[in-house]
Amino acid sequence: MTHLSSPRPQQHMPRRRPGLTTAVTIGGERFHLTANGHPDGTLGEVFIQWGKQGQTQAGLVAIYAVTLSVGLQHGVPLPDLIRQGLDLCFVPNGHTDDPQIPRVRSVVDWVARRLGIDWLPYEVRAAEGILTIQERETAATDWSAAETATIPALSSASSW
Numbered sequence: 201m202t203h204l205s206s207p208r209p210q211q212h213m214p215r216r217r218p219g220l221t222t223a224v225t226i227g228g229e230r231f232h233l234t235a236n237g238h239p240d241g242t243l244g245e246v247f248i249q250w251g252k253q254g255q256t257q258a259g260l261v262a263i264y265a266v267t268l269s270v271g272l273q274h275g276v277p278l279p280d281l282i283r284q285g286l287d288l289c290f291v292p293n294g295h296t297d298d299p300q301i302p303r304v305r306s307v308v309d310w311v312a313r314r315l316g317i318d319w320l321p322y323e324v325r326a327a328e329g330i331l332t333i334q335e336r337e338t339a340a341t342d343w344s345a346a347e348t349a350t351i352p353a354l355s356s357a358s359s360w
């Protein structure tokens with residue numbers, strides 16, 4: 201009988217910890233995401249509030265946050281945890297009032313993107329496709345300029 205390797209011992213959060221709370225409206229529904237960090241600046245735990253205590257949707261997003269937190273406390277890398285939520289589609293979805301993430305496919309999609317933007321370096325986020333709207337616009341402009349430079353008729357026409 202083979203045994204699975206035991207997970208890393210749980211790393212508990214300190215009594216006082218830095219954190220960010222972000223409110224967002226998605227498809228007319230209001231959510232609050234609280235992400236608390238360790239003293240070294242890494243993400244340590246997540247809380248999500250939606251609707252009233254005891255409602256099904258409140259319980260579902262709360263257990264998603266608990267799952268993220270337990271994974272983090274046992275050393276699962278943040279990109280591995282949030283990758284599964286990217287582009288996950290269910291309602292509410294659509295427009296948000298988050299200026300960095302104006303459209304999402306679900307609250308889980310928004311949480312994954314918000315945690316990535318707030319807690320991961322640009323290079324890691326870019327590899328996962330997690331970019332702010334401003335970063336996407338910059339990338340599109342850079343791509344367009346590079347493409348224009350490779351087309352001889354367009355690059356010579358611009359020097360006239």
